[in-house]
Each structure stands twice: as structure tokens, then as C-alpha cells.
Amino acid sequence: MLIGMMGAGKSCVGRSLQRRTGLDLFDTDDAVAKKFGLSIAEVFKRFGEEKFRRAETEVLQEFSPARAAIVVTGGGTILRQENVDLLQRLGFLVWLDADEETLFGRATRRADRPLLQTENPRARLAALVAERNPLYARAADLRIDTSTMNHDQVADLVLSKVQELLVTR
DSSP, X not given: OEEOOTTSOHHHHHHHHHHHHOOEEEEHHHHHHHHHTSOHHHHHHHHHHHHHHHHHHXXXXXXXXXXXXXXXXXXXXXXXXXXXXXXXXXXXXXXXXXXXXXXXXXHTTSSOOGGGOSSOHHHHHHHHHHHHHHHHHHXXXXXXXXXXXXXXXXXXXXXXXXXXXXXXX
């Protein structure tokens, strides 16, 4: 289970992990978008963040822990303890993190980040990081700083660290 802020590389690392392992890839944002038949930006615009968060929880509830998979979560998934509990039952939570400058640079490459559609997106990201980092830290089994690595390097490190966790448990 990959958790972390927008721009940390969760989606790209998830695809890299899928190529390396052959496991199914499950992206909660994609599942929510499919559920509404809209992009995430449109879901936020039409229905608001609260309805998006409820749908995110519903999507996680539908996921079966019986089949091994790589789960990529949206950045705010950890805002609901229910979601954290669901994810922890599914497997290891890997927090992909990066320094704020890197997160901002990556997150603003795309103009479809609904939470950054503000007058001051950098300040908004800083506020989100301050709010969410303690939640990621509390939920995660391990943290990987992606600031200076490419997606394949991060995926290799994730696999190595998860293997270490499996050996110690």
C-alpha cells in the first residue's frame, strides 16, 4: 500500500512495482473516478471533497485482502482512520515522501490537482504537508524519501524494504 502526498511518486512507483512483481495494481483515485464517471478534479468540483472522501472509503471497503496487489492511494486517504485501518489489514503501508520543494514541483506539473487550485498553491501544499505528515508517519510501516530517486529506484527500494519487513515478522 503506497501512501503519501501528491507529487511523492505513488502512481509511477506503483506501475514500476507492478512491472517488477506482476501483481495487480489498484489505484483508489482511478476507482473513485470510475465510480463517478468523472475525473477526480470534476468529482471535487461537482460534489466536493467530503463526497470524494466517502467514495474513497467505499472503494477501499470493496477491495479484497484475499488477493495480493499493489494499492496506490490518494494523498488524503489517511485523513480517515477507517481508511488507515482498512489499508493496514491489506498489507504494509509504505509512505513515499519527498521534500516540499520536490513535492510542489512534481504536483504542479499537472494542472488537475483540485486541492492546489487556490490563489497560493505553494502555501496550500505546505499546509497539507504539515497536516498530513504526522498521519503518514503514524500509519506507515516504512518511509522512503523519493526526492532524489527515479521511480524504478524507489520501486527497487520498496521491494527490498518490504522483503526485510517480511523476514522480521
